[in-house]
Amino acid sequence: MRLLLVEDEIDIQSFLRRSLEEAGYEVGIAADGKTAQQLAVDGAFDILVVDLGLPDMDGIDLILKLRQRGVRAPVLILSARRSVDDRVRGLEQGGDDYLTKPFALAELLARLRNLFKRNSPSPAEATKLRVLDLELDLLRREATRAGRTLQLTQQEFVLLEYLCRNAGRVVTRSMILDQVWGIRIQTDTNVVDVHIYRLRGKVDGAGQQPLIRTMRGVGYVLRDR
Numbered sequence: 254m255r256l257l258l259v260e261d262e263i264d265i266q267s268f269l270r271r272s273l274e275e276a277g278y279e280v281g282i283a284a285d286g287k288t289a290q291q292l293a294v295d296g297a298f299d300i301l302v303v304d305l306g307l308p309d310m311d312g313i314d315l316i317l318k319l320r321q322r323g324v325r326a327p328v329l330i331l332s333a334r335r336s337v338d339d340r341v342r343g344l345e346q347g348g349d350d351y352l353t354k355p356f357a358l359a360e361l362l363a364r365l366r367n368l369f370k371r372n373s374p375s376p377a378e379a380t381k382l383r384v385l386d387l388e389l390d391l392l393r394r395e396a397t398r399a400g401r402t403l404q405l406t407q408q409e410f411v412l413l414e415y416l417c418r419n420a421g422r423v424v425t426r427s428m429i430l431d432q433v434w435g436i437r438i439q440t441d442t443n444v445v446d447v448h449i450y451r452l453r454g455k456v457d458g459a460g461q462q463p464l465i466r467t468m469r470g471v472g473y474v475l476r477d478r
């Protein structure tokens with residue numbers, strides 16, 4: 254499970270990094286709002302822990318910006334601001350939970366587990382993905398568009414699943430390489446473009462609204478409306 258920790262206080266940051274890693278999280282770190290935005294938008298994190306007093310912006314503004322940019326992962330606010338007003342504001346403006354400092358590690362971990370559970374679909378829902386008239390059956394590894402079965406290779410299915418999970422968001426070539434092929438380095442090969450081209454030929458049939466859009470120079474997006 255990937256967690257992004259946004260915290261500028263070095264002591265808390267290193268304590269939390271160590272504790273969260275011991276608890277099994279893969280932890281990304283940002284010490285300011287600008288870095289947090291870059292990481293959160295590119296990184297496909299499952300959960301975010303956000304301090305409110307950041308050096309370059311207020312944590313609430315950061316959360317609002319992330320929501321505007323399509324980051325849907327649950328956010329736990331971790332802040333020294335203890336007033337009811339602060340807590341209500343944090344929860345109303347995109348935070349999913351609020352824990353005040355100083356905090357007990359056991360409580361933080363329990364709240365993270367709860368947040369994650371609350372935001373995970375039930376097993377029955379989790380076996381199907383739907384975007385407009387496109388449906389993926391994750392158990393049968395079958396994709397249909399408007400009821401018509403798509404003849405996809407295993408790799409194409411994984412690629413389409415990744416696009417569906419990020420529907421409405423632009424995914425870059427390097428995100429696709431990382432998430433679908435497990436390649437972290439930047440390569441000059443056009444492997445992604447070739448696979449997208451073939452996938453598009455199967456998904457976007459004649460007379461149908463094209464679902465896979467190219468964002469020139471950036472990447473691809475699967476339309477969700």
Ligand code: CA
Pocket residue numbers: 260261262304305306307
């Ligand atoms: Ca701070």
